[in-house]
Amino acid sequence: MSLVVAFTGRETAVMAGDLREMLMQGPDAGIRTFERELYQGSIMSDDSLMQRAGELGIGLIVRDDKCKVSEREGVLIGEVTESEGERVRKRRLYAVPGAYAIADIEPGRFDLRSRGEGSTFVILGNEITREIAHGIIRTSW
Incomplete structure (x- = not known):
């Protein structure tokens, strides 16, 4: 069950992901x-x-050793992957201070799903992991 969590603040962005x-x-x-x-x-x-x-x-x-978060030229990149037979689909989160974008990627296709600005949390994962993460953020932040 993949999970990538990012926070885009006014002056900084941080991102973390599980390793499973x-x-x-x-x-x-x-x-x-x-x-x-x-x-x-x-x-x-x-x-x-x-x-x-x-x-x-x-x-x-x-x-428990898959790295799902990287950094490229100051942009934090988080990625979750789903495969079905030969087909591989990726959802990628890009984050910088004050902004983020989410894209769906398949061979030969790049689809920008959403983007946003401001200080916010962004969570990638399945429904259960997103619910748990949102609940913890709401009660602890």
């Missing part, structure tokens, strides 16, 4: 079921993650 990457192989229907359960919050621990993948006949590799 999950690679799945197996029947399409099983993977769809597994992802739906995972992203709806039904799978809550690494043990239940591996158990449920096995029940659905899914080969699962979990790594």
Whole structure:
């Protein structure tokens, strides 16, 4: 479950991301079921993650070393990736002090989804991780 969080302030921008990457192989229907359960919050621990993948006949590799945040010429870049067979889709967040942009990227296609200005938090991830992050920001900031 990928998560990238950025804050664009008037004078600075900061960004952080998790390091988890999950690679799945197996029947399409099983993977769809597994992802739906995972992203709806039904799978809550690494043990239940591996158990449920096995029940659905899914080969699962979990790594905790994927760098999802980088910096290029003063621009912070965060990226989450989704793959389906050979197809790879990326959602990328660009942040500088006072501004951000979000783009969807597929081979041969770059689609600017949104952009904004001012001091704000921007979160990339699935619905559950975004809800959790927004909740923490609201109660702690």
